[in-house]
Amino acid sequence: MLDLLHRRYAPLVVSLLSLVFTPERPTVPVAEAHTEIGDALDQLRARGYEHHADGTRAIPLGTARELCRQWADVGWLKRQIVDGDVEVYQLSAHAVGALEVAGRAGGARARISQSRVRTLLDAVEQLAQDADPDVLVRMSRLDAQVRRLQDELARLQRTGTVEEVGDDVLLEEAENVLHLVRELPADFARVAESLRAMQRDVVTALRQDERPSGDVLREYLERGQQVMESTPEGRAFSGALRLIGDPQRIDELSDQLDVVLRHRFTSRLPRQQRAELRDVARRIEQGVAEVIKAQRQASHVIATQVRNHDPLRDRQVDELLREVMVGLQAWVPTTRRGQDVDPVRRLPVAEVAHLRQTTSTLRDPEPPAPLEAWDDGDDDGDTEPDGVAREWGGPHYAELREHLAAYAGPSGEADLAAAFGAAPERIRRPVDLLGLLEIAHRDGMEETGRVALVEAVRPDGSRRRFAFEGVTVRTHGRHEKDGTDHE
The missing domain is CATH 1.10.10.10 (Winged helix-like DNA-binding domain superfamily/Winged helix DNA-binding domain)
Structure with a gap:
């Protein structure tokens, strides 16, 4: 670096x-x-x-x-x-x-702060607890911690107030968190590269074939299955993954960061630092995903090499390449431009199963055959198939406009709900109500402020009731045909 x-x-x-x-x-x-x-x-x-x-x-x-x-x-x-x-x-x-x-x-210069010192002291305390096997000492420390928590709980129950922390202290703690977060991407990248390096070492050892094939395959197959435990970085990452790999822990971290970002002291942080705080959980998830991806790729490559490993074939390929290089070294210094080259007869010949012997036709493609008449098996025979599809289709704009004009009469004004209720059942479908509202909107309508109720009839005879705000529509000068007739 x-x-x-x-x-x-x-x-x-x-x-x-x-x-x-x-x-x-x-x-x-x-x-x-x-x-x-x-x-x-x-x-x-x-x-x-x-x-x-x-x-x-x-x-x-x-x-x-x-x-x-x-x-x-x-x-x-x-x-x-x-x-x-x-x-x-x-x-x-x-x-x-x-x-x-x-x-x-x-960025901001790192400095000694209360938050950073507390982080150091907590880390040393945790290290001492993990290193000390004395049961009595561990019990006394836990008792002291329980007493402190109980005293704090009793104080909160007695006073009902939480001691506020100053904005300066919160800023120091936020900077300490950002300092710790900035180390994560490089750590995750080192773990992923260590896994890829181990993958290359395993594949190289398999190709060299210096040990009996059975021992090599058995040892490296187990190593490929336990790839995370084969390197110091992988073991360290496995320990960290047990702490941050729990989805509930990540959700709790996101909730805690939301609480922090809603506090007033964050307004004093630069925009870049606020964005880094907001993305802490996502960056952790990305780093973990990158390492897991490298682990899966390493396991896949090693398993593929184990399945396809053929020492005899690899040795033949190495001998052929070595022969070609020796021949080039002896041939290049003594040749001239345009001189013929003697082929290496030992190189394998490509196995071609079949070659096309005819070209494609140059005639224009023929149109498809016409569709045959098809009987849908309608029992009643009263309605044609296309008629059934039409009844279940969109609004009948032309008929709706004619009915609305006839219902309005010479005055040219009509209540839309009443006009729909007076329409024949064939144009009183739910979709026709939408078409009638669309016509009223285009022609000009006024809201009455009252709730209108109408009953629509579907083509199968079922009925549905609809409620909407009542409107009146004017039809003067609007008898021209609607350009969006979808019948």
């Missing part, structure tokens, strides 16, 4: 990676990363930041693709395949630590 921070262009790299990789986006597709970093470099060059005041370069030469490749080589970035075929960039554990160091250096 310190080696990365001491490199020549470390300030630029830290700034760009902080923009591209965020807690909400820990992995970025390779193409998107190249595009975003390239845009950022172009903006810096356009504003004249390509050189320092002393004439030295502030931005390295090369495209964003070349810079990302260099950062991957030195350890800033890691490339991996996700979802089968998507190649992404991810910050290495050292890069996460470097960004955290840079963030702390640019």
Whole structure:
């Protein structure tokens, strides 16, 4: 991590990676990363930041693709395949630590406070309790703790008041919490990288085949099943997971953070620190999910290698590659351009099952055959199939408008509920009530302030009652056909 921070262009790299990789986006597709970093470099060059005041370069030469490749080589970035075929960039554990160091250096300065000292004393006290096996000492400490809690409970019951803590003290405690939270991403990243390194070691040992196959397969299969217990980081994470892996504990943490953020002292915190407090639970969940994902991937790769491990085939491949390299080293220095190359006869031949022998036809596709007449088996035979579908369809706008105009008469005004109640049952469906309200809204309506009740009839004969605010509608000058007739 310190080696990365001491490199020549470390300030630029830290700034760009902080923009591209965020807690909400820990992995970025390779193409998107190249595009975003390239845009950022172009903006810096356009504003004249390509050189320092002393004439030295502030931005390295090369495209964003070349810079990302260099950062991957030195350890800033890691490339991996996700979802089968998507190649992404991810910050290495050292890069996460470097960004955290840079963030702390640019933020509020850590200082000795009551909260930080209390955290230290509580940690030492817990360490002493775990290290001391004396039962009597443990019992005396628990008795003293119970007495303190009982005294506090009695005081609350007697006075009914809680001693308020000053805003300055609360600010110190919040800064201490943020200081502890900033260490988590780097810790989670180190655990995930340790799991991936163990995966590579296991696969390499399996391919070398230096021990009997049975012993190797049995030992590494067990190690793959218990991958979290095979490294110091994994064991430490397993212990932490037992504390924070409980969903109820995460929910309690979110509720406690909500209580803190509602307090008045948080208004004195910068917006960035308030956002960090709000995202504590989510960042913990993301870190745990990242480690579990690395664990599952390591177990899958190891199990796949165990199932497909074939020492004879691997040895043949190694011998073929070695023969090809030796042949190239002997052939290249003594050849000329255009000279024929003798093939390596031992390379396996591709097994092709079948090749297409004809091309596809160039004729236009023929239209589909017409649909055949189909009898739906209607017993009564009174209603056509399309008629049944129409009765269950949308409003009959044209008939509704004609009925409304006839009901209004010469005055041109009508009560909508009364007009609907006087309509024939064929246009007194629930959907026709909605169509009548839509026509009234377009023609101009006035609310009466009273509740209107109507009874609608469905095509199957069932009835439904509806209540709505009564309206009167004017039909003068509105006899033209509705352009949205859906019959």
